[in-house]
Amino acid sequence: MKRTRPLKRKPKRTEPKLREPEAADPRSIDDDPVVQGILTAISQKRLKPGAKLGEDKLAAAFGTTRIHIRQALSHLASRKVVMQIPNRGAFVYRPSWAEAQDIFAARRIIETAAVSAAVDRLDKAGKAELKAHMEREARHDRNDRWASLSLTAEFHILVAKLAGNRVLLEMSRELMLRTSLAIATFEQPGEPDCSPDAHPDIGALILARDKAGAVHAMRHHIEEMEQRIRPKEGKDEVDELTAIFQEIGARARAGG
Amino acid sequence: MKRTRPLKRKPKRTEPKLREPEAADPRSIDDDPVVQGILTAISQKRLKPGAKLGEDKLAAAFGTTRIHIRQALSHLASRKVVMQIPNRGAFVYRPSWAEAQDIFAARRIIETAAVSAAVDRLDKAGKAELKAHMEREARHDRNDRWASLSLTAEFHILVAKLAGNRVLLEMSRELMLRTSLAIATFEQPGEPDCSPDAHPDIGALILARDKAGAVHAMRHHIEEMEQRIRPKEGKDEVDELTAIFQEIGARARAGG
DNA sequence: ATTGGACATATTGTAAACAGTATAGCCGCC
DNA sequence: GGCGGCTATACTGTTTACAATATGTCCAAT
Known part of the structure; x- marks a missing residue:
């Protein structure tokens, strides 16, 4: 191999001038098949609120990698369609x-x-x-x-x-x-x-x-x-309980 | 070291029963300092539409890792505050x-x-x-x-x-x-x-x-x-040009 | 002089291994 | 017999390195 050129070029400290992204490909993550699949599954009520969305299982189901799944789940979480809990994973969102x-x-x-x-x-x-x-x-x-x-x-x-x-x-x-x-x-x-x-x-x-x-x-x-929906009666008790425990936990954390 | 237990436990094919995430920590990505920083920078107009948001630079600026930055940028992209273009990076969103x-x-x-x-x-x-x-x-x-x-x-x-x-x-x-x-x-x-x-x-x-x-x-x-905003006149020419090129590109792709 | 090609660099995207955490099951203890 | 600690496991989260893409710059050829 010949090396007709000097090994290093000058450092070039000028900013790269950066053409602005006018003619960009507008393909969005909303078109992603994973996102679409989960959304239609939810709107058709095949996925119920609270259902666990494990990364490995989704990756296997859609035939893709975990990274891709994570991106899709993050996107859905920022749309409040799924709920992400640290170290526990993603779940179909359950509104209060x-x-x-x-x-x-x-x-x-x-x-x-x-x-x-x-x-x-x-x-x-x-x-x-x-x-x-x-x-x-x-x-x-x-x-x-x-x-x-x-x-x-x-x-x-x-x-x-x-x-x-x-x-x-x-x-x-x-x-x-x-x-x-x-x-x-x-x-x-x-x-x-x-x-x-x-x-x-x-x-x-x-x-x-x-x-x-x-x-x-x-x-x-x-x-x-x-008018067709009603608050869940038994549910309210549970919510009250969890509220109590959360409050206790927060107090314990704050108090030391 | 003693080993009083059999090496493998029974396979346990039953589903783990999975307690539902009632008492979850609701801390959201919206509280993330990177997200908050970019949002306030935009609302204070320190970041202008079209500005490049490089991952390495942001990571250095916020003292965190690229992954963290990527998560924040993805979230902002799904809120249409930044625009992500494949292989080019993230930019402050510029609405039409x-x-x-x-x-x-x-x-x-x-x-x-x-x-x-x-x-x-x-x-x-x-x-x-x-x-x-x-x-x-x-x-x-x-x-x-x-x-x-x-x-x-x-x-x-x-x-x-x-x-x-x-x-x-x-x-x-x-x-x-x-x-x-x-x-x-x-x-x-x-x-x-x-x-x-x-x-x-x-x-x-x-x-x-x-x-x-x-x-x-x-x-x-x-x-x-x-009524205080006006369409950019010079801008329209550029948009027209890009529209022409996009249309040509789409036709070429469709026609073979 | 301008244009086209090719290398070099910077930056993003991806994969795989590793580490950390919560959960479930089991044993000993009260 | 119920209860609390212990260990193994499964899962998520993170780090690392590598690959792919785009872009700027230089050189050669016209």
Whole structure:
């Protein structure tokens, strides 16, 4: 091997000038198959709140490495979909009763605003999309519980999309997921998430450009969902106990 | 060393039964000093959109390891505060013009709702907190740009806190940060984020329990902020160019 | 002089081994 | 017989080194 060049070049202390990342590949971690898999499993209620998400098992299940799984779990944890506990691992998030109520309150605010904006912005393409979804929801097999859950969630997402605000759309997506967790935690067993007649009504009102009516129907629909969950009675005792122990533990730590 | 026990114990195929994580330590990654440091640096505009966040440099600056930094950056990326580009690294997020508008629209919706709820729920402790903040904001040194920025952000956060909904509070926090990025990207140089008189007005209306007035003032305040930013003219050409190249690239990839 | 290629460097991404911690089961003790 | 300590195990968390990618710089050729 010839070495026609001096061994070291000059140190170069100037900053590298760094082209700014204008034309970057916008592929996000949200498109990651692991993230998507866990999210759909949760929204379809195949994964229940509190379920353990072991890294090795997930890595084997998805055919990937632990590092990849850790990244996905961290991402889901910052979205409050999973809960990470130091040295114990990751679990499907279980909202508290207060948090469940806050989630529904937030949905009341955001989705009523979304319906309002959707009526304002409704155009031909939007009408077509909405009609297509309503037809799918009307015709779907009601015995297929997983498909039902996916479709009802998609209706709310579609309304947020029609509102034309991506930030609001992301928030709605997040709130939908957290609603799934809230319902899974506090539901009376056997009841569906959404009452089956509400979506066609809301959709029809949007198509008729009846803004006040659509907003009212959406608010009513969400309140109806909210009234279907109840705080777990036995659960409260347990929570009280754990609160006591936590307080004791904190005091012991603080007092020395 | 004696070995009184058989070498292997029985395989134990039963699932470990796994106590559920009720009494978990809720310390979150949001409390992480690296995350907090970057967030405050951004909200005080010491870090500008597009700035490179190199892992080694951050690790040295915070006196920690690269792994820790990577975790923090991933978390910030899922909150859309930093942008991660494969093999290029992390940068302070730079919202598009459309995204900036969506952020303000979302703030209009959420913060007007928060003001309304704050008026409804206002109690003695809330009044005291609000008065204390207003006094701090009135007395602060206006030449200290960093303190000013922190205080104006804290006012909006305080209103969200008074609304009593943790989910909404988190959303407001996120929107405040993204607003900082939007303003830093599109501001006319030298103007403050919030007009200085708006906060005392809104605070007084809340204290007077004038719900409609407070909501109106908040909406007006946010619209005023929004009108202060302008799309970058020279920027549009660049964006157009990158759009052309991206489109060409996508076509090439799709066509084979 | 400008352009294209190739090396060198800096930085990110990944794998594997190691260490630390909580949990479960067992034995001795009261 | 119930209870507390002890040990083994399984899991997470961290460190380390290595590989891959992008980028800047230099040289050669046109």
